[in-house]
Amino acid sequence: MHMIFMVGTAGSGKSSLTAAFSRFLEMQREDVMAINLDPGAPSLPYSANVDIRDYIKVEDVMEEYGLGPNGGLVAATDMIKDVIDQVSQDIEDFTPDICIVDTPGQMELFAFRNIGAEVAEKLTDADKGLVYLFDAGFCRDPLNYVMNMFLASAINIRFQLPQFQVFSKVDLLKETELEGMMSWADDSEVLREAVDAKLSGMNKEMSEDMLEIIERMGVEFSPIAVSSKTQDGFHVLYSELQRVFTGGEKFTP
Numbered sequence: 001m002h003m004i005f006m007v008g009t010a011g012s013g014k015s016s017l018t019a020a021f022s023r024f025l026e027m028q029r030e031d032v033m034a035i036n037l038d039p040g041a042p043s044l045p046y047s048a049n050v051d052i053r054d055y056i057k058v059e060d061v062m063e064e065y066g067l068g069p070n071g072g073l074v075a076a077t078d079m080i081k082d083v084i085d086q087v088s089q090d091i092e093d094f095t096p097d098i099c100i101v102d103t104p105g106q107m108e109l110f111a112f113r114n115i116g117a118e119v120a121e122k123l124t125d126a127d128k129g130l131v132y133l134f135d136a137g138f139c140r141d142p143l144n145y146v147m148n149m150f151l152a153s154a155i156n157i158r159f160q161l162p163q164f165q166v167f168s169k170v171d172l173l174k175e176t177e178l179e180g181m182m183s184w185a186d187d188s189e190v191l192r193e194a195v196d197a198k199l200s201g202m203n204k205e206m207s208e209d210m211l212e213i214i215e216r217m218g219v220e221f222s223p224i225a226v227s228s229k230t231q232d233g234f235h236v237l238y239s240e241l242q243r244v245f246t247g248g249e250k251f252t253p
């Protein structure tokens, strides 16, 4: 069994990609399952085969512990660790070949607290990987782009899993904008020039410093441009997953 976590900043398109990419995998005749690990999701664009909200709901946690929405979300996310064994059992009952896992909206609650690494370790003994979503609309600005590279690198170090970077929502970009972002990914000199040309003051200094740290972290960036609206890039993402996990074979033989 393989398990792919969708991770990215709030609103970056994790749930939409979980929905669209798992449908796409179904069309490729893969035995795929969509899992929701976001206890705060009010609604989902897919029907989750396994849903953390069957065990933990933010509204219940808020009421029980007298917390506000943010405190409730922090507590609810941390509580995932108490039900990891049950959720693992639910997943194993389905015996899928590949699971697409939607993660909590606020990435920092999941990825930068212990819960993310704990889930990645203990949620079944599947081979795991992670898709990091760069919200393409938001990352047109070199400052946001660099910040996302920084977050993607931090996650790579934290999770120690094969990681695939995607630009999400690329249907929102003009062709020239996408080409620009792709050239930043291909050549760090081009990105440095964009930082130099488009940013000023503290933002520029901070971006330059972050780029140095990112380089030292040594994470590979070969982003795949995808759209959950048009399925652009899905074949490329699928091939990359196959290349890394199955030596180019289908997940479901």
Ligand SMILES: Nc1nc2c(ncn2[C@@H]2O[C@H](COP(=O)(O)OP(=O)(O)OP(=O)(O)O)[C@@H](O)[C@H]2O)c(=O)[nH]1
Pocket (backbone or CB within 6 Å): 008, 009, 010, 011, 012, 013, 014, 015, 016, 017, 038, 104, 105, 106, 168, 169, 170, 171, 172, 226, 227, 228, 229, 230
């Ligand atoms: N045009 C376009 N919009 C998208 C795409 N993917 C997601 N969106 C929109 O972006 C918004 C956020 O998408 P979600 O899939 O809910 O993102 P998320 O990361 O799960 O968000 P949270 O869980 O709330 O943090 C929604 O309005 C989606 O319709 C895409 O590929 N193209």
Ligand SMILES: [Mg+2]
Pocket (backbone or CB within 6 Å): 014, 015, 016, 038, 041, 102, 103, 104, 105
């Ligand atoms: Mg979501």
